[in-house]
Amino acid sequence: MQTAALSDPIETVDLETRLLIVDDDPGIRELTAAFLVSHGYVVDVAEDAAAMRTALVRHTYALVVLDVMMPGEDGLSVLRSLERTTAPPVIIMSVIGEEVDRIVGLEMGADDYIAKPANPRELLARIRSVLRRNQPRLDMIAAAAVASSARLYLRFADWRLDPLGRQLFDPDDVLINLSDGEFRLLIALVEHPRRVLTRDFLLDLSRGANAEHFDRAIDVQISRLRRKLQRSDGRGGDDLVRTVRNEGYMFTADVERR
Incomplete structure (x- = not known):
């Protein structure tokens, strides 16, 4: 009992x-x-x-x-x-x-x-x-x-970007933490794939209220973003965001919205 x-x-x-x-x-x-x-x-x-x-x-x-x-x-x-x-x-x-x-x-x-x-x-x-x-x-x-x-994601090279939720997932579906500046910069790149974007253009699209107004600010942000886009096998960042000498940067991957 x-x-x-x-x-x-x-x-x-x-x-x-x-x-x-x-x-x-x-x-x-x-x-x-x-x-x-x-x-x-x-x-x-x-x-x-x-x-x-x-x-x-x-x-x-x-x-x-x-x-x-x-x-x-x-x-x-x-x-x-x-x-x-x-x-x-x-x-x-x-x-x-x-x-x-x-x-x-x-x-x-x-x-x-x-x-x-x-x-x-x-x-x-x-x-x-x-x-x-x-x-x-x-x-x-x-x-x-x-x-x-039912939300649409921006997908590229097995990565997944949620514009509304402001979240990035790597190919293993791991959430990657992005600062506000990194998120804005990535959105600017992903929404203009395979086009050369000047530093001024990227600065205008990605800067916050307190952004620094000089080219090197974008170079630093690009460097940080490339590290975030690095895959576990070493591929990713530099391949996805290419430097175009004397002009700016190009996002090299095809992008799908689904």
């Missing part, structure tokens, strides 16, 4: 209810994921902030379970960077006794808090509670994801 009392029946869950577990401890990640999968959820895992951001780009999540203490960028920093209107609900986890993490996390917009090591059944109960409370928000996120899936 005691075993029956402790058993937790599997709750019927929409198969598209996808969760993301972010924790640098592989044991905790896999055990937590396996437990939640056994209760009907689709679960992905990420080992750090960078992997979390890549996962958020690739999938629409109903909820994120986020560890606070991670090497590199910590969980609170990641939480602070999320766009509140479009990001999924977040449950933060921190070691027992770190009261400041709980308070700061909730003030930053976390939907709930659970101490580590977390009891799997308590975590499951909190996930269910947060999902119920946030159903209208989740409906809006799902609708936005459907609209985004």
